[in-house]
Amino acid sequence: MEAAASLPLPASRFLSPPPHPTPAAAACCSRRNISCARAAPRALEAPQASRPPPRPSPRRSAVAEVKAAPDPVAALTRFEDVLQTQDCNIILRHYGETRRWDELSKVFGWMQEHDMLNIASYSSYFKFLGLSRNPARALQVYGAIRENPTRIHVSVCNSVLGCLVKNGRFDSSFKLYDEMIREGLSPDLFTYSTLLSGCMKLKQGYTKALELVNELNSRGFQMDSVIYGTLLAICASHNCCEKAEEYFQKMKDEGHKPNLFHYSSLLNAYSENANYEKADLLMKDLRSSGLTPNKVILTTLLKVYSKGGLFEKARELLTELEASGFAQDEMPYCILIDGLVKERKIWEAMILFNDMKEKGVKSDGYAFSIMISALHRGGYREESKQLAKEFEAKNATYDLVMLNTSLRAYCSTNDMESVMIMLRKMDESNISPDAITFNTLIRYFCMAKVYHLAYKTIQDMHTKGHQLNEELCSEIMMQLGEAGFPSEAFSVYNMLRYGKRTVCKSLHEKVLCILVPAGLLKDAYVVVKDNSEFISRRSLGNFARSFMASGNINLINDVMKAVHRSGWRISQDIFGKAIQRYIQKPDKKQLLLCLLDWMTGQGYSVDSSSRNLLLRNAQLFGQKQLIAEILSKQQGASRITSQRHQK
DNA sequence: GTAGGGTTAG
Numbered sequence: 113m114e115a116a117a118s119l120p121l122p123a124s125r126f127l128s129p130p131p132h133p134t135p136a137a138a139a140c141c142s143r144r145n146i147s148c149a150r151a152a153p154r155a156l157e158a159p160q161a162s163r164p165p166p167r168p169s170p171r172r173s174a175v176a177e178v179k180a181a182p183d184p185v186a187a188l189t190r191f192e193d194v195l196q197t198q199d200c201n202i203i204l205r206h207y208g209e210t211r212r213w214d215e216l217s218k219v220f221g222w223m224q225e226h227d228m229l230n231i232a233s234y235s236s237y238f239k240f241l242g243l244s245r246n247p248a249r250a251l252q253v254y255g256a257i258r259e260n261p262t263r264i265h266v267s268v269c270n271s272v273l274g275c276l277v278k279n280g281r282f283d284s285s286f287k288l289y290d291e292m293i294r295e296g297l298s299p300d301l302f303t304y305s306t307l308l309s310g311c312m313k314l315k316q317g318y319t320k321a322l323e324l325v326n327e328l329n330s331r332g333f334q335m336d337s338v339i340y341g342t343l344l345a346i347c348a349s350h351n352c353c354e355k356a357e358e359y360f361q362k363m364k365d366e367g368h369k370p371n372l373f374h375y376s377s378l379l380n381a382y383s384e385n386a387n388y389e390k391a392d393l394l395m396k397d398l399r400s401s402g403l404t405p406n407k408v409i410l411t412t413l414l415k416v417y418s419k420g421g422l423f424e425k426a427r428e429l430l431t432e433l434e435a436s437g438f439a440q441d442e443m444p445y446c447i448l449i450d451g452l453v454k455e456r457k458i459w460e461a462m463i464l465f466n467d468m469k470e471k472g473v474k475s476d477g478y479a480f481s482i483m484i485s486a487l488h489r490g491g492y493r494e495e496s497k498q499l500a501k502e503f504e505a506k507n508a509t510y511d512l513v514m515l516n517t518s519l520r521a522y523c524s525t526n527d528m529e530s531v532m533i534m535l536r537k538m539d540e541s542n543i544s545p546d547a548i549t550f551n552t553l554i555r556y557f558c559m560a561k562v563y564h565l566a567y568k569t570i571q572d573m574h575t576k577g578h579q580l581n582e583e584l585c586s587e588i589m590m591q592l593g594e595a596g597f598p599s600e601a602f603s604v605y606n607m608l609r610y611g612k613r614t615v616c617k618s619l620h621e622k623v624l625c626i627l628v629p630a631g632l633l634k635d636a637y638v639v640v641k642d643n644s645e646f647i648s649r650r651s652l653g654n655f656a657r658s659f660m661a662s663g664n665i666n667l668i669n670d671v672m673k674a675v676h677r678s679g680w681r682i683s684q685d686i687f688g689k690a691i692q693r694y695i696q697k698p699d700k701k702q703l704l705l706c707l708l709d710w711m712t713g714q715g716y717s718v719d720s721s722s723r724n725l726l727l728r729n730a731q732l733f734g735q736k737q738l739i740a741e742i743l744s745k746q747q748g749a750s751r752i753t754s755q756r757h758q759k
Numbered sequence: 760g761t762a763g764g765g766t767t768a769g
Contacts, residue, residue, distance in 0.1 A: 233761085239761085270761090271761075271762050341766095409767090441768095443768050444768085481769040484769090514769080
């Protein structure tokens with residue numbers, strides 16, 4: 113404070129004509145938290161023509177100066193003796209309302225350092241952090257609040273929750289809400305409408321909304337028109353048409369007059385099932401209640417007709433929309449074009465699309481993407497690609513859907529150059545690919561037989577956390593195997609296997625049939641060890657024989673056990689191959705003895721040629737006696753087992 | 760001047 117006062121301040125800021133009231137009086141008023149402007153009885157004095165206009169109070173002019181300052185923090189520091197928390201809040205809101213997020217955070221930080229935060233500061237700041245898409249910062253600031261009364265203050269809580277919901281962090285908003293309740297929050301209707309709006313885009317949103325409605329009822333709250341509005345929208349987006357009707361009626365019964373938003377939500381709920389009879393009745397109700405349908409209502413009605421296949425009525429309505437100037441953007445056309453396309457009236461759709469263009473209606477890509485996809489689906493690949501090119505020539509901006517749509521059109525006509533242009537556009541526009549993008553590319557690379565690119569794309573897709581398409585990837589796994597890339601094939605297998613979903617049982621055998629001929633026996637062993645029950649005897653046998661012949665000798669016994677666990681009786685020739693391997697490596701005698709012991713335990717025995725081989729070479733192991741004993745024990749055990757089998 | 764919601768197209 114002292115430091116600030118000693119700064120070389122420009123004289124004009126403080127030495128302007130004496131303020132009214134005096135600084136001392138202002139300080140006195142502000143300490144008692146009385147607005148100086150109100151305390152001064154200027155309004156009662158008859159204004160004289162000759163009197164100068166009243167001067168703003170020092171606090172008000174300080175606020176004005178900070179708002180106008182190029183560096184708000186420096187300006188705040190200059191006025192820190194004058195400004196109070198509510199003044200700083202005005203400044204904070206100013207930066208929020210003018211969307212100067214950087215200054216907003218700096219002002220908040222300054223207030224924090226100077227211990228000048230109150231409930232209103234937090235509430236406003238969280239609201240603006242929501243608008244500036246910065247929920248992480250809101251959580252950080254909220255988490256740092258130590259005082260419990262502030263932490264559980266209802267408007268602070270509501271604004272943090274609102275910030276999360278606005279940014280799509282629905283799950284964390286519900287979690288945080290539970291925590292707030294545990295800490296002592298008493299929610300109000302604002303809290304509930306905030307949380308309910310989070311249910312709109314949630315998969316299980318309707319169920320969650322019901323929970324919240326029950327909770328607010330049990331706390332003794334009455335639903336108001338805002339809550340009903342949110343609920344109707346939730347019903348519409350979750351295809352709960354009857355529930356929407358019920359709420360609409362209940363709301364009316366409780367004396368709330370529905371507005372156009374309520375009507376359009378219910379109308380939208382009717383459009384999902386194309387319930388045009390009810391929609392027509394609702395329109396009558398709307399008009400008789402004195403409301404006038406607006407663009408959105410009429411466009412939603414068009415959706416009802418279009419989804420219901422009532423194309424004549426839809427066309428009439430579109431003409432009406434055009435006449436009212438409500439068809440200046442492409443949306444109503446898109447609705448009708450989409451309806452026609454879904455009824456396979458693709459050429460009618462095309463005619464309407466061309467009409468729209470001739471009328472000079474600008475497309476941001478929606479109408480184009482509907483037509484491009486429709487042509488592609490209908491097998492009109494070249495026409496589809498031509499439209500993609502037309503859009504590309506007219507429009508510089510793309511979004512993810514339009515990029516995916518164009519990409520598919522180019523891929524299916526094998527236009528590699530255009531594919532690459534689309535990928536570059538994607539990079540330039542900072543658009544992250546989604547699962548559709550990846551699968552389109554993977555399919556294309558596979559079709560074009562550039563398997564290494566298909567493989568790279570699968571890797572990329574997996575790294576970015578997308579669920580792989582099993583059918584497609586397993587096809588590429590096979591192709592990689594055939595093309596001589598068994599390690600890559602195995603890597604695709606692992607990405608599928610260790611992705612979240614369970615994989616098709618036949619996948620294991622497929623990869624095994626790639627790994628074994630390629631000599632990747634250790635990888636093959638990994639596959640067999642975990643999935644032997646899904647692998648055919650034939651493939652198991654091939655694997656075991658190959659492994660005994662050239663697999664890692666230290667794993668031979670493990671492989672035997674794994675194959676045995678599948679329920680398959682290991683054939684003699686496989687044991688024979690294993691024994692030949694061991695004889696070549698006398699230093700592995702312990703492993704050999706283990707194998708022979710294990711065989712005895714499982715009722716296996718070596719055949720006569722292996723037996724002779726062993727006895728002949730027993731001195732190599734220096735265990736002639738021991739080996740002879742084991743073999744004779746094995747024969748005895750085996751005799752009993754085979755007798756048992758014969759019975 | 761602390762906090763709330765909702766409508767149409769790929």
